[in-house]
Amino acid sequence: MGKQYDVVIVGSGPNGLSAGIVLAAKGLQVLIIEGAETVGGGTRTSELTLPGYYHDVCSAVHPMGYLSPYFKTLPLEEFGLEWIIPKASAAHPLDNQEAVLLSKSISETAHNLGIDAEKYQKIVTPFVDQAEDLLSDSLKPLGIPSNPLLLMQFGLKALQPATFYSKHAFEGERAKALFAGCAAHSVLPFDKFFTTAIGLMFLVTGHVENWAIPKGGSQNIANALAAYFKSLGGELKPSTKITDYKQLPDAKKYMFDTDPIQLAHIAKDQLPPSYQARLNKYQFGPGVFKIDYALDAPIPWKDPRCLDASTVHVGGTFAEVAASEKDAWEGRECQRPFVMLSQQSQFDTSRAPEGKHTGWAYCHVPNGSNKDMTQAIESQIERFAPGFKDTILAKRTMTTQDFYQYNPNYLGGAITGGAADIFQLFTRPVARIDPYSTPNPDIYICSASSPPGGGVHGMCGYHAAQSVLKSLKIR
Ligand SMILES: Cc1cc2nc3c(=O)[nH]c(=O)nc-3n(C[C@H](O)[C@H](O)[C@H](O)COP(=O)(O)OP(=O)(O)OC[C@H]3O[C@@H](n4cnc5c(N)ncnc54)[C@H](O)[C@@H]3O)c2cc1C
Incomplete structure (x- = not known):
C-alpha cells in the first residue's frame, strides 16, 4: 500500500503551490502532482529562442504577485525570489x-x-x-x-x-x-x-x-514557492499528468489546480452529474x-x-x-x-x-x-x-x-482561468457558498478558475486551502 497523504494537489501553478504551503505549514502531509517536467504552471521561464535568452513562457509582469496579501506573508526572498x-x-x-x-x-x-x-x-x-x-x-x-x-x-x-x-x-x-x-x-x-x-x-x-x-524570470516565483513548500515537508511529483481519479494516491482531501473541464473529467465518478454539467458549461x-x-x-x-x-x-x-x-x-x-x-x-x-x-x-x-x-x-x-x-x-x-x-488548463488558449465577466467573476467555477468546495466533501478546486481569478497572486490557492482546513477542523 502506498503512502497515505492528508492532501494531494493536482497541479503546481502558483495557486497549487500556495495551497500546498498553507497546508504543509499546518503540519499536514501534502503531495503536489505536476503533469509537466518542471513546477510553475503559468510562471515558467525558458530559453525559447537562442541560448542565453530567458523568456517568460506565460506570465511576465507581476503587480498582483508583488502586492499579493498572501505572498507578502511568505519568506520567498529567502528562497531566491528577488x-x-x-x-x-x-x-x-x-x-x-x-x-x-x-x-x-x-x-x-x-x-x-x-x-x-x-x-x-x-x-x-x-x-x-x-x-x-x-x-x-x-x-x-x-x-x-x-x-x-x-x-x-x-x-x-x-x-x-x-x-x-x-x-x-x-x-x-x-x-x-x-x-x-x-x-x-x-x-x-x-x-x-x-x-x-x-x-x-x-x-x-x-x-x-x-x-x-522577478529577477531571472517568473520561474523564480515558482521555484521560491516550491522550495519553501519543500522546506515545510511538502512533496512534489513532476512529469505525472492526471487523467483519471484512480491515478491519485490515497489522501483525505484532493485539490485541483486545474480548469473546471478537467476536474469534471478526472472526477467523473466522484462528482454528481448535475455538478459536472455545470462545470462543463464554464466559459473560457x-x-x-x-x-x-x-x-x-x-x-x-x-x-x-x-x-x-x-x-x-x-x-x-x-x-x-x-x-x-x-x-x-x-x-x-x-x-x-x-x-x-x-x-x-x-x-x-x-x-x-x-x-x-x-x-x-x-x-x-x-x-x-x-x-x-x-x-x-x-x-x-x-x-x-x-x-x-x-x-x-x-x-x-x-x-x-x-x-x-x-498547459491543459489553457483551453482554447485562454490564459486567465476563464472569462471574468459578471457571471463568472465571483461565482467561478459555479455558484456555491464555498466556491472552492464541490458536492464531494473530499474534492476542491484551487486554480484561477476559482475566486479571485487569473493572475499570479496565489490567492485562489490560499483561500481554497482555508476551506480544506475548515473541513478538516484545523484552525
Ligand atoms: C501568455 C500568458 C501571459 C500571462 N501574463 C501574466 C502576467 O504578466 N501577470 C500575471 O499575473 N499573470 C499572467 N498570466 C496568467 C497567470 O499565469 C495565471 O493566471 C496563473 O498562472 C494561474 O495559476 P494557477 O495555479 O491557477 O494555474 P496554472 O499556472 O495554469 O498552473 C496549473 C498547473 O497544473 C498543471 N496541470 C494541469 N492539469 C494537470 C493534470 N491533469 N495533471 C497534472 N498536472 C496538471 C499544469 O501543468 C500547471 O503546471 C499569463 C498567462 C499566460 C498564459
Whole structure:
C-alpha cells in the first residue's frame, strides 16, 4: 500500500503551490502532482529562442504577485525570489504625440494626461491611499469586506462597463487610452459590466508600486514557492499528468489546480452529474497568440520613455483597443490588435547576453484560433517603434493550440482561468457558498478558475486551502 497523504494537489501553478504551503505549514502531509517536467504552471521561464535568452513562457509582469496579501506573508526572498522595480509600470504610445506613462507618482502620471490631470488624481488617490484594504477585499471570495465603505465606493465605479466609464470620467484621448490599456487586462469587451474594475485596479496597483518583475524570470516565483513548500515537508511529483481519479494516491482531501473541464473529467465518478454539467458549461473567453523575441538592441520606440516601463500597451486609442478586444470576444482576429508587450531585459540583465534583449508580446484572439498573428503584432509594434523588425535575431510563436498543449488548463488558449465577466467573476467555477468546495466533501478546486481569478497572486490557492482546513477542523 502506498503512502497515505492528508492532501494531494493536482497541479503546481502558483495557486497549487500556495495551497500546498498553507497546508504543509499546518503540519499536514501534502503531495503536489505536476503533469509537466518542471513546477510553475503559468510562471515558467525558458530559453525559447537562442541560448542565453530567458523568456517568460506565460506570465511576465507581476503587480498582483508583488502586492499579493498572501505572498507578502511568505519568506520567498529567502528562497531566491528577488523583485525588480522598473521606473514605470506601463507606457502607452500614441500616434504623433508623446507616450502616456503610468508610474508610481500620481502627480507625474496625471501630468501626462493634459485636460484630465485633475480628474485622474481625484479618481485614483482615495483608492491608492487605501490600496491595502482594497486589494485584500478584492482578492477574496464574496463575503463581508474589511472596509465596506471603500469597497462600495470602488464598486460603484468598478461595476460599469469601461466604455461607459471612460466616456464620463475622462475628456481627452490620453487618459482614455491609458485606462483602455489597463482595462484590456480583463480580456473582455469593454461594453461588459466590471471591465472598469480591472482598469482601475491596474491603475491603482501602478501607483502603489511600479509593476514588478522577478529577477531571472517568473520561474523564480515558482521555484521560491516550491522550495519553501519543500522546506515545510511538502512533496512534489513532476512529469505525472492526471487523467483519471484512480491515478491519485490515497489522501483525505484532493485539490485541483486545474480548469473546471478537467476536474469534471478526472472526477467523473466522484462528482454528481448535475455538478459536472455545470462545470462543463464554464466559459473560457478569448485565447492568446504570443511571440517571444531575441533582440539585437532595445526596442527603438519613437518615444524612448517607453523603455522605462515593464509593460507597453501597444494599440493606440481607446476606440482601437476596445475594437480589438471586441473582435477577439466575438470570434474575429483583429487586423490591428491591441498588443501587450514586455521588455524584461531592460531591467534584468540576466535575461539576455550583454547588450542584447528579450521581447514578450501577445494579443487576444478568438478562443481556439489557429491564425498566425505575427504580421499583425509586428505592424503594431513598428507603428510606434519603426525599425523594430531589424532588431529581431530570432523569435518563437505560440498559437492557442500551442498554449493548450503546454498547459491543459489553457483551453482554447485562454490564459486567465476563464472569462471574468459578471457571471463568472465571483461565482467561478459555479455558484456555491464555498466556491472552492464541490458536492464531494473530499474534492476542491484551487486554480484561477476559482475566486479571485487569473493572475499570479496565489490567492485562489490560499483561500481554497482555508476551506480544506475548515473541513478538516484545523484552525
Ligand atoms: C501568455 C500568458 C501571459 C500571462 N501574463 C501574466 C502576467 O504578466 N501577470 C500575471 O499575473 N499573470 C499572467 N498570466 C496568467 C497567470 O499565469 C495565471 O493566471 C496563473 O498562472 C494561474 O495559476 P494557477 O495555479 O491557477 O494555474 P496554472 O499556472 O495554469 O498552473 C496549473 C498547473 O497544473 C498543471 N496541470 C494541469 N492539469 C494537470 C493534470 N491533469 N495533471 C497534472 N498536472 C496538471 C499544469 O501543468 C500547471 O503546471 C499569463 C498567462 C499566460 C498564459
